[in-house]
Amino acid sequence: MNAHIKSALLGLGLAAGLSATSAAFAETPWQEHHPRRAELNARLANQNREIRAERREGKITYAQAQALHAQDNNIRAQENADAAHDHSHITKAEQNQLNGEENNIKQGIDSH
DSSP states (O other), X not given: OHHHHHHHHHHHHHXXXXXXXXXXXXXXXXXXXXXXXXXXXXXXXHHHHXXXXXXXXXXXXXXXXXXXXXXXXXXXXXXXXXXXXXXXXXXXXXXXXXXXXXXXXXXXXXXX
């Protein structure tokens, strides 16, 4: 009987500890500068500068620049949505997917 009480108390203690950990994790502030997010955002900002430079130099048309900016904005929105689902982090798989999409845009910029 004493063993049953000990195991029940241990179970309650574990449950309380897990719920406290979950609550603390849920209260983690939005981490805009998480390393994966920071890398992705820096890359998007760099591509934005490149698109503007290509447009200024006349290498791409206004419509092409707008299309490239729209693609970048879609990636940023996807990154924000991914981060919102995981307490402001993006997973390595999500980062790889977004980097692949950025690579495609970069090829579009460089091909002009």
